[in-house]
Amino acid sequence: MNPILTALAGALTASFLLSACTPTRVDPPATPAVPDQWSHAPETRMASSPAALKSWWKGFDDPELNALIDRALAANQDLRATQARVREAAAMVVAADAALYPSVDFFTSGGREKRIDRIIAVPGSQGYQLITPTADMVTGGLAARWELDLFGQRHLEAEAAAAQALGAEEALHAAQVGLLAQVATNYLELRGVQQQTAVFEDNLEVQRERLKALKAFYRAGLANETAVAGQDALVQSAEATLPKLKETAVRLIHRLGVLTGQPPQALQARLREPRPLPGSAPAIPQLLPSSLLGQRPDLRQVQAEVVAAAASLGAARADLLPKLVLSASGGFGALAVGGFPSLAESVYALGSGLTAPIFNAGRIRSRITAADARLDQVAANYEKTFLLALEDVENAFVAHRTASERRSRLLQAEAAAEQARRSAEALYDRGAGDYLSVLDARGSKLSALDENVKARTATLVSLVSLYRAFGGGWAEEPVSVKTD
Numbered sequence: 153m154n155p156i157l158t159a160l161a162g163a164l165t166a167s168f169l170l171s172a173c174t175p176t177r178v179d180p181p182a183t184p185a186v187p188d189q190w191s192h193a194p195e196t197r198m199a200s201s202p203a204a205l206k207s208w209w210k211g212f213d214d215p216e217l218n219a220l221i222d223r224a225l226a227a228n229q230d231l232r233a234t235q236a237r238v239r240e241a242a243a244m245v246v247a248a249d250a251a252l253y254p255s256v257d258f259f260t261s262g263g264r265e266k267r268i269d270r271i272i273a274v275p276g277s278q279g280y281q282l283i284t285p286t287a288d289m290v291t292g293g294l295a296a297r298w299e300l301d302l303f304g305q306r307h308l309e310a311e312a313a314a315a316q317a318l319g320a321e322e323a324l325h326a327a328q329v330g331l332l333a334q335v336a337t338n339y340l341e342l343r344g345v346q347q348q349t350a351v352f353e354d355n356l357e358v359q360r361e362r363l364k365a366l367k368a369f370y371r372a373g374l375a376n377e378t379a380v381a382g383q384d385a386l387v388q389s390a391e392a393t394l395p396k397l398k399e400t401a402v403r404l405i406h407r408l409g410v411l412t413g414q415p416p417q418a419l420q421a422r423l424r425e426p427r428p429l430p431g432s433a434p435a436i437p438q439l440l441p442s443s444l445l446g447q448r449p450d451l452r453q454v455q456a457e458v459v460a461a462a463a464s465l466g467a468a469r470a471d472l473l474p475k476l477v478l479s480a481s482g483g484f485g486a487l488a489v490g491g492f493p494s495l496a497e498s499v500y501a502l503g504s505g506l507t508a509p510i511f512n513a514g515r516i517r518s519r520i521t522a523a524d525a526r527l528d529q530v531a532a533n534y535e536k537t538f539l540l541a542l543e544d545v546e547n548a549f550v551a552h553r554t555a556s557e558r559r560s561r562l563l564q565a566e567a568a569a570e571q572a573r574r575s576a577e578a579l580y581d582r583g584a585g586d587y588l589s590v591l592d593a594r595g596s597k598l599s600a601l602d603e604n605v606k607a608r609t610a611t612l613v614s615l616v617s618l619y620r621a622f623g624g625g626w627a628e629e630p631v632s633v634k635t636d
Contacts, residue, residue: 176303176469180462181531184538187441192549194436204434205447206626208619209336211434212612216427217339220412224335227413231331234324241313241320248313251306253298259483260292293483293499300478305470308463315460322456325449325626333620335411337613342404344609346426348602349397355598356390362591363387369588429608433615436552437622444541448623451541454534461530465523471516474508544621552614559607566604569597 204211209221225231301307363383369375405423406416445451482500509516576593579585619625 176305176466176473177308178462178466178469178527180458181527181534183445184535186445187542190441190546190549192546192553194549194553205437205439205619205622205624208434208437208624209332209616211432212336212340212430213432214339214430216423217336217430220339220408221332221335223412223414224331225328228331228411229413230327231324234320234327238317238320238324241317245310245313245317248306248310251299252301252310254296254478255298256294256296258293259295259481260290262290289485291483291485291499293481295481296479298478300476302476303470303473305467305473308467308470312460312463312467315456315463319453319456319460322449322453325623326453329449329620329623329625331411332625333616335408336616338404338407338411340429340609340612340616342401342408342423343427343429344605344612345397345401345404347428347605349394349401350426351598351602351605352390352394352397355595355602356387356394358591358595358598359383359387359390362588362595365587365591429605429612433612434619436615437619437624439622441542441545444538444545444623448541449626450623451534451537454530454537457530458527458534461523461527465520465527468516468520468523471519472509474506477505477507479503479505541621545618548614548618548621552611552618555607555610555614559604559611562600562604562607566597566600569593569600573597 209217299306363380363386366375366380366383370377370380401424402420405419408423409416409418409420412419439447445455480500480502482498485497485499573590573593573596576585576590580587580590
């Protein structure tokens with residue numbers, strides 16, 4: 153066999169064997185310790201499915217909210233920018249994979265040159281003649297080059313690029329989860345504020361009626377000036393609060409407009425009509441803490457960053473080892489000198505080269521140190537992100553429990569206030585009570601209703617926070633679901 157071909161076969165065999173074992177590979181750090189159970193989860197919970205986790209907002213059974221979320225998913229600029237980053241990362245994967253294969257280029261060149269060759273005597277003349285032959289040369293063909301991945305450096309770089317692309321996809325999922333939570337939260341707060349405004353306006357009318365009654369009683373000598381002035385101040389303060397509630401509603405509509413990829417005022421005509429809070433709500437998800445590792449996109453993103461950093465560290469270490477490059481070229485060449493016929497022939501060349509670092513002023517070692525520090529950074533960030541995810545869920549459980557308990561008490565307070573209102577009106581109808589007592593009872597009922605609306609809003613928003621903490625809003629793979 154040709155010695156060159158034998159050497160190439162041996163080099164290829166060594167390349168495949170060494171790249172398969174990848175001696176410079178670095179294992180990523182271990183997964184953080186995961187608690188067995190949640191500390192503040194309610195004892196009774198409905199089981200949830202991956203499909204319900206993916207489209208949790210549909211549990212509110214609100215067509216307007218569904219339409220806003222569909223619009224946000226299709227037009228939000230943050231999502232579009234993140235999608236572009238995913239495409240960019242995917243292209244970088246192709247570029248990194250390409251380094252594993254030979255490169256083939258077409259080349260061609262041509263030119264003409266003149267040079268003094270020699271001086272000769274010309275017969276029949278009295279002197280000498282300078283011979284300056286002209287040479288025309290044209291070459292062309294194909295050239296191939298292949299750096300064999302002897303120690304897995306190119307494979308590791310490709311793995312790092314693939315992990316970074318996966319991280320970009322998870323960043324897209326995380327942006328989607330956050331966007332869904334923002335749209336739902338702002339929408340629920342908008343409906344809550346609109347409902348509060350309606351209750352507040354009713355209460356304001358009661359307070360105005362009470363002021364009117366006090367003035368009549370004052371003229372009749374049945375009330376003092378202090379009571380009238382105090383009620384007047386209360387009405388003025390309430391009237392000053394009403395514009396603030398309306399401003400909050402407008403701000404929420406503007407926010408929803410931008411979140412759905414539109415100008416702030418685009419949804420003004422559509423959403424300014426007051427509507428009550430949704431009458432239904434999604435069930436509390438029943439997922440174990442271990443489910444966060446597979447469900448929360450931000451955790452999956454930092455996990456991909458750890459894998460990429462580990463692969464990059466291995467690739468940096470491979471710079472200390474030799475590199476083998478194979479090259480080959482072949483083509484056609486033509487040469488014409490002076491007036492002689494041109495000479496043409498096929499040409500080819502095979503070659504190989506081996507390089508190994510000897511002195512580089514610490515450049516390679518510095519890169520290895522930097523890559524090792526980068527791995528430590530992303531590993532620490534992974535642990536921190538996981539702890540923050542646990543904190544998010546626990547806080548969401550606490551917020552939901554607190555809001556639910558508060559609403560339960562406020563429902564009782566509202567029922568008691570309603571009973572007091574009925575009693576006051578019944579006494580007044582029988583002539584056993586006064587009109588101010590009736591107005592006070594109505595005001596108390598409306599105040600209790602206002603607090604109940606706030607508690608209902610907080611309860612629904614806490615459910616949104618809980619689903620956001622669990623990474624709800626996307627699902628590509630089944631998640632671990634616990635059903636009691």
